[in-house]
Amino acid sequence: xxxxxxxxxxxxxxxxxxxxxxxxxxxxxxxxxxxxxxxxxxxxxxxxxxxxxxxxxxxxxxxxxxxxxxxxxxxxxxxxxxxxxxxxxxxxxxxxxxxxxxxxxxxxxxxxxxxxxxxxxxxxxxxxxxxxxxxxxxxxxxxxxxxxxxxxxxxxxxxxxxxxxxxxxxxxxxxxxxxxxxxxxxxxxxxxxxxxxxxxxxxxxxxxxxxxxxxxxxxxxxxxxxxxxxxxxxxxxxxxxxxxxxxxxxxxxxxxxxxxxxxxxxxxxxxxxxxxxxxxxxxxxxxxxxxxxxxxxxxxxxxxxxxxxxxxxxxxxxxxxxxxxxxxxxxxxxxxxxxxxxxxxxxxxxxxxxxxxxxxxxxxxxxxxxxxxxxxxxxxxxxxxxxxxxxxxxxxxxxxxxxxxxxxxxxxxxxxxxxxxxxxxxxxxxxxxxxx
Amino acid sequence: xxxxxxxxxxxxxxxxxxxxxxxxxxxxxxxxxxxxxxxxxxxxxxxxxxxxxxxxxxxxxxxxxxxxxxxxxxxxxxxxxxxxxxxxxxxxxxxxxxxxxxxxxxxxxxxxxxxxxxxxxxxxxxxxxxxxxxxxxxxxxxxxxxxxxxxxxxxxxxxxxxxxxxxxxxxxxxxxxxxxxxxxxxxxxxxxxxxxxxxxxxxxxxxxxxxxxxxxxxxxxxxxxxxxxxxxxxxxxxxxxxxxxxxxxxxxxxxxxxxxxxxxxxxxxxxxxxxxxxxxxxxxxxxxxxxxxxxxxxxxxxxxxxxxxxxxxxxxxxxxxxxxxxxxxxxxxxxxxxxxxxxxxxxxxxxxxxxxxxxxxxxxxxxxxxxxxxxxxxxxxxxxxxxxxxxxxxxxxxxxxxxxxxxxxxxxxxxxxxxxxxxxxxxxxxxxxxxxxxxxxxx
Numbered sequence: 001x002x003x004x005x006x007x008x009x010x011x012x013x014x015x016x017x018x019x020x021x022x023x024x025x026x027x028x029x030x031x032x033x034x035x036x037x038x039x040x041x042x043x044x045x046x047x048x049x050x051x052x053x054x055x056x057x058x059x060x061x062x063x064x065x066x067x068x069x070x071x072x073x074x075x076x077x078x079x080x081x082x083x084x085x086x087x088x089x090x091x092x093x094x095x096x097x098x099x100x101x102x103x104x105x106x107x108x109x110x111x112x113x114x115x116x117x118x119x120x121x122x123x124x125x126x127x128x129x130x131x132x133x134x135x136x137x138x139x140x141x142x143x144x145x146x147x148x149x150x151x152x153x154x155x156x157x158x159x160x161x162x163x164x165x166x167x168x169x170x171x172x173x174x175x176x177x178x179x180x181x182x183x184x185x186x187x188x189x190x191x192x193x194x195x196x197x198x199x200x201x202x203x204x205x206x207x208x209x210x211x212x213x214x215x216x217x218x219x220x221x222x223x224x225x226x227x228x229x230x231x232x233x234x235x236x237x238x239x240x241x242x243x244x245x246x247x248x249x250x251x252x253x254x255x256x257x258x259x260x261x262x263x264x265x266x267x268x269x270x271x272x273x274x275x276x277x278x279x280x281x282x283x284x285x286x287x288x289x290x291x292x293x294x295x296x297x298x299x300x301x302x303x304x305x306x307x308x309x310x311x312x313x314x315x316x317x318x319x320x321x322x323x324x325x326x327x328x329x330x331x332x333x334x335x336x337x338x339x340x341x342x343x344x345x346x347x348x349x350x351x352x353x354x355x356x357x358x359x360x361x362x363x364x365x366x367x368x369x370x371x372x373x374x375x376x377x378x379x380x381x382x383x384x385x386x387x388x389x390x391x392x393x394x395x396x397x398x399x400x401x402x403x404x405x406x407x408x409x410x411x412x413x414x415x416x417x418x419x420x421x422x423x424x425x426x427x428x429x430x431x432x433x434x435x436x
Numbered sequence: 437x438x439x440x441x442x443x444x445x446x447x448x449x450x451x452x453x454x455x456x457x458x459x460x461x462x463x464x465x466x467x468x469x470x471x472x473x474x475x476x477x478x479x480x481x482x483x484x485x486x487x488x489x490x491x492x493x494x495x496x497x498x499x500x501x502x503x504x505x506x507x508x509x510x511x512x513x514x515x516x517x518x519x520x521x522x523x524x525x526x527x528x529x530x531x532x533x534x535x536x537x538x539x540x541x542x543x544x545x546x547x548x549x550x551x552x553x554x555x556x557x558x559x560x561x562x563x564x565x566x567x568x569x570x571x572x573x574x575x576x577x578x579x580x581x582x583x584x585x586x587x588x589x590x591x592x593x594x595x596x597x598x599x600x601x602x603x604x605x606x607x608x609x610x611x612x613x614x615x616x617x618x619x620x621x622x623x624x625x626x627x628x629x630x631x632x633x634x635x636x637x638x639x640x641x642x643x644x645x646x647x648x649x650x651x652x653x654x655x656x657x658x659x660x661x662x663x664x665x666x667x668x669x670x671x672x673x674x675x676x677x678x679x680x681x682x683x684x685x686x687x688x689x690x691x692x693x694x695x696x697x698x699x700x701x702x703x704x705x706x707x708x709x710x711x712x713x714x715x716x717x718x719x720x721x722x723x724x725x726x727x728x729x730x731x732x733x734x735x736x737x738x739x740x741x742x743x744x745x746x747x748x749x750x751x752x753x754x755x756x757x758x759x760x761x762x763x764x765x766x767x768x769x770x771x772x773x774x775x776x777x778x779x780x781x782x783x784x785x786x787x788x789x790x791x792x793x794x795x796x797x798x799x800x801x802x803x804x805x806x807x808x809x810x811x812x813x814x815x816x817x818x819x820x821x822x823x824x825x826x827x828x829x830x831x832x833x834x835x836x837x838x839x840x841x842x843x844x845x846x847x848x849x850x851x852x853x854x855x856x857x858x859x860x861x862x863x864x865x866x867x868x869x870x871x872x873x874x875x876x877x878x879x
Contacts, residue, residue, distance in 0.1 A: 028524075029523040034803040036804055093825075097845070
């Protein structure tokens with residue numbers, strides 16, 4: 001399970017480092033303890049943020065962690081990876097007071113670091129029920145689901161096709177927010193209460209769905225999204241042309257990419273994955289990193305605050321352009337771009353920009369083949385149809401959550417959806433659902 | 437500390453005349469015959485232990501110093517101090533179990549004489565604490581030879597010395613206090629202040645005893661008997677002396693309101709006529725001004741100097757000067773005690789005066805602390821509104837208690853608006869006099 005210590009991401013440091021006790025308590029003292037606090041409302045997992053901040057202020061660091069993790073078992077990674085600027089912190093009333101909002105993410109990290117790294121376990125498995133649930137996919141949704149199930153006495157087994165657990169938390173999160181070992185530490189801590197793992201095991205290939213249904217009373221699907229979608233243009237097969245999530249995974253889990261050998265990098269796309277890839281390359285020392293996006297800045301689906309960080313770090317942007325080919329002999333040397341108008345139609349003569357690394361972030365494939373292999377499972381363009389109250393799919397023994405169900409959102413959404421499904425599964429099992 | 441009160445802000449005679457840079461302001465005072473260039477004295481305590489400290493303090497701008505209490509040198513404990521931190525700020529309240537001077541009397545006297553020789557214009561007051569009449573006669577005779585400007589009889593120390601029949605043991609027994617004050621007045625040819633302990637039921641009792649004994653003034657308050665807290669691992673009271681603790685004297689910003697009450701109590705009593713040196717939680721010119729406006733002639737400071745050093749006095753003098761310029765006052769006597777006439781017994785307050793809260797939606801940040809405070813902690817007069825986080829004051833139900841304004845984190849967002857009820861002034865005592873008083877009264 002451990003990853004190599006010298007993987008590429010280890011060259012980066014946290015952009016939001018841990019707070020000292022003095023810093024945390026000073027920041028905590030600023031919290032107004034709002035009534036019906038907007039920050040709680042903004043959190044998909046409904047963490048009682050003013051309460052845990054007050055606990056930090058009164059030196060109850062473990063209690064603060066308990067408040068966080070009771071609401072969101074993935075609170076340790078969410079503290080680092082949540083886009084707090086558009087969630088809790090964005091709703092802090094200090095924004096309207098013209099003062100800096102409370103650093104909620106960093107305070108949350110201060111609390112959870114204490115228990116995750118302090119060897120303090122807050123949870124235990126419930127009284128065994130004899131029921132078992134398979135959680136397919138080893139990312140945040142499945143982990144949150146499995147943790148909740150085990151706390152309620154059910155057996156939970158997580159199937160993960162990769163050699164490591166954690167899903168995107170381990171192999172997809174920008175390293176300056178969280179590195180893979182941090183995700184692994186969280187998984188290990190959460191699994192201590194009895195979550196079982198079957199790594200390097202892909203359901204549908206290594207294990208049949210029918211086998212799962214025989215062994216387990218219910219199945220939770222948390223497999224996320226598929227591989228990077230290709231653009232379908234000439235030169236995409238050249239060495240040095242990466243899918244963005246594959247590139248990020250390579251940076252986070254090993255040494256297959258060497259930033260020192262890259263002078264000019266081009267990132268295609270305007271979403272958060274594209275911005276992450278561009279920022280990571282820039283922070284790893286690539287001198288020229290250019291983002292190419294088919295619309296203007298206002299049309300970018302990525303977060304504005306992330307874009308501003310990228311600009312501040314020296315990433316350049318080519319707006320209203322699309323790649324028409326990648327050029328080179330064996331290795332990519334340039335990206336050929338075409339300017340497009342507002343209707344995205346090419347205008348003028350295409351031009352080339354140097355590129356000895358290309359990252360394509362044009363979305364990820366849906367796992368339609370996988371979904372088609374499960375009977376009675378309805379989906380819309382690869383997004384599994386679920387009951388929004390329970391996360392239950394149209395196959396009554398299957399629940400789903402995370403990117404597979406929401407089409408691609410945040411870790412905190414996956415955590416909320418995994419827990420939601422676990423509670424529904426528990427109620428179903430408690431009502432003797434699935435009894436055989 | 438920030439006070440919040442809807443009725444605050446009555447101007448002085450000059451009104452809001454603005455700053456007057458050219459106008460000279462005289463901060464000098466006379467407290468019971470002890471004169472100093474400004475009203476800021478270091479209180480008797482660790483900051484006034486040595487000549488080196490007192491001279492540095494005078495160089496920094498302090499107008500006077502009450503020397504650390506002279507008497508039989510004692511042995512102190514380690515540790516000695518404890519403090520309350522509040523919301524990330526240290527020393528909201530402070531306590532100590534330190535005793536009087538631990539230095540030989542002749543050393544202290546030599547140093548006092550030296551300070552007085554080098555700083556003739558500053559007030560040097562010698563704090564004294566001994567037992568018998570003969571001891572009082574002897575220490576007063578010897579100390580007067582230093583050329584000091586006055587004495588302060590330490591009848592306030594609430595720890596250690598009181599167990600030996602001195603300090604607050606005297607201050608809590610008006611007859612003993614009066615007798616010893618009488619000795620000091622008899623033996624001394626310079627002004628005698630009596631430092632009062634607040635650890636009594638009514639400060640007027642020891643105050644009147646000091647007056648009957650012939651004191652020239654009183655200093656108050658000394659510290660409050662207190663336990664600062666408990667070490668939650670060793671279960672030792674704090675400050676801890678090898679795992680054990682004892683009650684100490686409490687002071688610092690947290691005690692200022694109680695000290696102000698006691699100063700006011702003396703200032704309002706017609707039979708009490710002595711000048712007052714005000715002590716308790718003074719950290720800034722604003723705190724000091726409260727004491728002066730309630731009748732004090734000088735203020736004494738200890739905790740702030742222990743926390744920030746002697747330099748803190750410059751903020752006090754500059755702030756007081758600026759305020760006096762703004763209000764058009766040239767001398768402290770022009771406004772000293774200015775708030776005392778406005779202090780009334782509750783029974784004389786106007787029951788027909790009405791104010792209601794008003795929230796400015798433009799500056800409201802939607803924290804809803806006012807809602808929670810009013811709903812849970814007061815009188816259920818603030819409602820939440822659909823579609824906005826700005827609460828609404830039900831002004832026809834608002835009792836004008838001020839709580840919402842106090843908890844609001846935005847300055848000026850909640851104001852208390854006076855509502856003319858068209859009724860004449862009427863107090864509880866008026867009703868009693870007319871026989872129209874009911875059984876009520878809020879508690």
